[in-house]
Amino acid sequence: MTSSIPARFLAAAAIVALTACGSSTTTTTTSVASAAPTTEAQREQAALPMAAAAPVPNDLKCGAVKPVWVNLNTKAYHTSDDPYYGKTKNGKYECPSAAVADGYHAAGSTKKHKSSMSGAMNGSTP
Secondary structure, rough: OHHHHHHHHHHHHHHHHHHOOOOOOOOOOOOOOOOOOOHHHHHHHHHHOOOOOOOOOOOOOOOOOOOEEOOOOOOEEEEOOOOOOOOOEEEEEEOOHHHHHOOEEOOOOOOOOOOOHHHOOOOOOO
16 A cells, blocks of 8 residues: 555646646746847947948039048037947938038037026126
8 A cells, every 4th residue: 555655646746847847837937148248348339330331422513522421310410520420329420511501510619608607607697
């Protein structure tokens, strides 16, 4: 009789294990790799401009002046001697006069913001 108890126990354990495997609720966790760079080297590489410059459109006529590359995100324009010329992810070519008229500023220049508090900050009265 002692040999039948372990056999019954094993049979019951097998039934419980198989029943648990057939459960209709399953929880699965997956980890998604982050798209953001994680190491300093990866962050530096991501900050570099694209390898090849975008081609200047043939229909863009700026006369004797070379077109500039305007970065649509930063509202800055890059000249042909700039390493970012034609290489930022979100930009387009424009004539320099059109870029300035559209509100773009030279890359690396200091932007001047208009403030309603400018008079109050320098001590003058309105």
